[in-house]
Amino acid sequence: MKSNANISDELLNAFVDNELETNEKSEILDVIGRDDALKGRVCELRGLKEMVKHAYHHPPMHEAAAENVMRLRRPQYVQNIRRIAACVLLLLLGGVSGWFIATKSESRNHSYVAYVSRAAHNINSATGQGNIIFQVSTSNPLRLKAVLDEAESLLEASRHENRQLNVEIMANAEGVDLLRADVSPYGKRIGLMQAKYPNLGFLACGQAIRTLRSSGIAVHLLPNTGVASSAAEEINKRLQQGWDYARI
């Protein structure tokens, strides 16, 4: 029989978190019935648990959080196209291939997540084009150099292989420094790369620019640099278009 003394704090925590087997739970409940001190310890732990839960029940929302809810949703027309395509396919296949569809869709249902991944990455595989978006979020010069090196080596390799490769470099947070005319350590190199590779694009995150401006910093971007409303939105868009994504 257990007593207050041989009930460890860890065991009591497990009791409060409902992690114990029925017999262990019964033993502790027996002791609680006889021992007010143990009852006090349990009440204290439950109180702490409730306080933590309560403290984060309504965490403060960041301004961008509401926008973010929409970021992962694709435009309505894309959803409609998929539904229309589904209707057309249904008509075509009809009853003749009903059994086949049933089997196929059942197996797909189990691995629909794999389908999601394929849909997200291989949409453009038929065209033979390659697309990749790089994200850089830090102003660390080594990382800024790495993203340029990586993009350049891929573009150079694809040029040799006579393949078309579209590369986008998305700079957000502190990474925006890469594209700031007065700050970037690679302004000249970026200009040369833009002239050499027409399929290379540079985008700065609009949110990061707004943050800099709101703290009184004047932001001047390098020539031929685009601005996306937000990095996450641009990356989501590209992922949905089947682009590959790499974060440096």
Place this chain on the structure above:
Amino acid sequence: MKIFSLFCGVDAFQQQLEQIRPKLYRVAFSWSHNAALADDLVQETMIKALKNAAQLRDPALMNSWLFSILANCWRDHFRQHRDMDDIEELEDHRCIHETTPEDEHAQTQIVDRVRNAVAMLPMGQRQVLTLVDLEDFPYIEVAAILSIPIGTVMSRLCRARQSLKILLKELAPQQTARVSHIRRVI
């Protein structure tokens, strides 16, 4: 009509992600105590989830899979910003000690007091505590999310609650001694 679900698979996945977003945000905020950073972490988690959706073999495990991505994003964030710190032992005192009069007033309220106390816990303990208390994850899932043994989950949780108890007492507003003066009125 299963063919519809086949075509709408991406949407279903995204809808599931959106449903879990508030939970991810709550935990990310409890780890970072910074709304903008928590929002970034959640957004990064969502992007990684979309990108690596194929890695999720069993949709029933989606919840803990997403929280492990969040834990990795949080770890990566610290690797990028604090190369020399050990995340497990990290205590961010900064947000506690940079107090303003408004903060001091807010600290008298229980929510702020608890958040401040949680923010003072070492990161490893904070992660375990919030996953168990906020999201009701069983110990075994917390162990999987944070890639630590279940014994470590139990000991960290135990230490976290012991420290929390002490910190909450320390952070409680000091009662000013009320001195009653008896004045002669006649």
